[in-house]
Amino acid sequence: MESLELLDCCSPLAREPLDEEQAAGLARVFKALGDPVRLRIVSIVASHAGGEACVCDLTAAFALSQPTISHHLKVLKEVGLLTSERRASWVYYRIVPELLADLSALLQTPGGVGEISR
Amino acid sequence: MESLELLDCCSPLAREPLDEEQAAGLARVFKALGDPVRLRIVSIVASHAGGEACVCDLTAAFALSQPTISHHLKVLKEVGLLTSERRASWVYYRIVPELLADLSALLQTPGGVGEISR
DNA sequence: CATCTAAATAGATAGACATCGAAGCAGTCA
DNA sequence: TGACTGCTTCGATGTCTATCTATTTAGATG
Numbered sequence: 001m002e003s004l005e006l007l008d009c010c011s012p013l014a015r016e017p018l019d020e021e022q023a024a025g026l027a028r029v030f031k032a033l034g035d036p037v038r039l040r041i042v043s044i045v046a047s048h049a050g051g052e053a054c055v056c057d058l059t060a061a062f063a064l065s066q067p068t069i070s071h072h073l074k075v076l077k078e079v080g081l082l083t084s085e086r087r088a089s090w091v092y093y094r095i096v097p098e099l100l101a102d103l104s105a106l107l108q109t110p111g112g113v114g115e116i117s118r
Numbered sequence: 119m120e121s122l123e124l125l126d127c128c129s130p131l132a133r134e135p136l137d138e139e140q141a142a143g144l145a146r147v148f149k150a151l152g153d154p155v156r157l158r159i160v161s162i163v164a165s166h167a168g169g170e171a172c173v174c175d176l177t178a179a180f181a182l183s184q185p186t187i188s189h190h191l192k193v194l195k196e197v198g199l200l201t202s203e204r205r206a207s208w209v210y211y212r213i214v215p216e217l218l219a220d221l222s223a224l225l226q227t228p229g230g231v232g233e234i235s236r
Numbered sequence: 237c238a239t240c241t242a243a244a245t246a247g248a249t250a251g252a253c254a255t256c257g258a259a260g261c262a263g264t265c266a
Numbered sequence: 267t268g269a270c271t272g273c274t275t276c277g278a279t280g281t282c283t284a285t286c287t288a289t290t291t292a293g294a295t296g
Contacts (some may be wrong), residue, residue, distance in 0.1 A: 014164035014219070018180075023154040023161070031152025035254080036145040039136060046132035055273060061135075068255055070274055087273055089263055097227040098133070107222035109215040151277055153284080173243060188244055207242050207293055 012108050029103065030080040037062060038072045040079060046095045054090040130226050134137040147221065156215060158189045160199060165214045172208040 018026065033039055044061055045053045055073065057064045073093060076082040081100070082093045138143065150159055162179055163171045173191065177184045191211060192198040199218070200211045 007213070013161045014213075016161075018158050018161040018163050020154065020158070023157045027152050027154040027157050030148050030157065033146050034147075034149030034152040036138065037140040037254085039148065040138070040144050041139045043131045043134075043136040047134050059273095065256060066273075067257080067275080071254075074274085086262085086273090091273065095132075096255095100225045101227050104222045104225035104227070107218045107225070109219050109222075156285085167252080177243095182284095183286060184243070185287080189284075192244085204243090204292085209243060 014109065015104055026103075027101065029079045031082065032081060035072065035075075037064065037068075037078055041069070041072055041076065042095060045082065045093050052085075052092040052094045053082050054092050056090065058093075071099070131224055132227065133151055142219075144224070147197045147199065147217065150193050150199060153190070153193075155182065155186075157192065159187070159190055160213060163200065170203075170210040170212045172210050174208065176211075227233050 003054070025046070040061070041058055044058060045051075048057065055069060057075070059069045064067060073082065073084070076083060077093075080096055083097060084091050084093050086092075122204045144167070151160070159176055162176060165171075166175065173184070173187060176191070180187060189199065190200070195202060195211075198214055201214060202209050202211050204210075
């Protein structure tokens, strides 16, 4: 897992243009979220009791093969949105709230909704 | 442009799992942001003087052909992240801050960063 | 009108990706 | 140890997409 100081700190998109490197790093994360199945996986994990879900919970939630779910989990983990931990027979996935918070801050319209335009 | 009540209202990802339809709609938007060029376009437009930029501003910022930039603008517009307006010979693009704000709210960790895990 | 410039569309192509079944790996348990 | 279960990895495949060049559309202007 590569480090993910994509944002120096909470700078909103609108303050200044992203340089190529920042854009490349952030785009990887958004691309990971840019699949309906992965978005649902994230939301299922995030809202699951205890803040974690095992792969079996997830495969049960989709009409997709288990390897496909595993693939999506790998993608989400590679960009730093999820972590995993094996306990006994099961592997549990958790979200990384810091990264979600970073993305949230990035997208925040400075000064609040509707202040920039309109 | 289809309507975009993707979020009933600012509900964070973690409150409850997204249903298929919500996930599909949101994933389209994240996918649009999931390309480095498009992310930079959004940031350039958002941070540009007056809150708008013409296509010529954007083509000048990339080592890409004009049709390629046009393609990316179309994608961003189709998911509702940008609007465009023609004035004289030029077409000006603006961001839609409401949608960015919705996404920001969606990704917000309920209760603040780091409260859920760790 | 003829011409020029800005932007969009069309068509082609190479690379990426979501998905599957099959095979491999890792723990558990009798 | 052997068999079983949960998950990951591998390899193949059909679809999607980022990019290009060429063409077209739309305003402006002489």
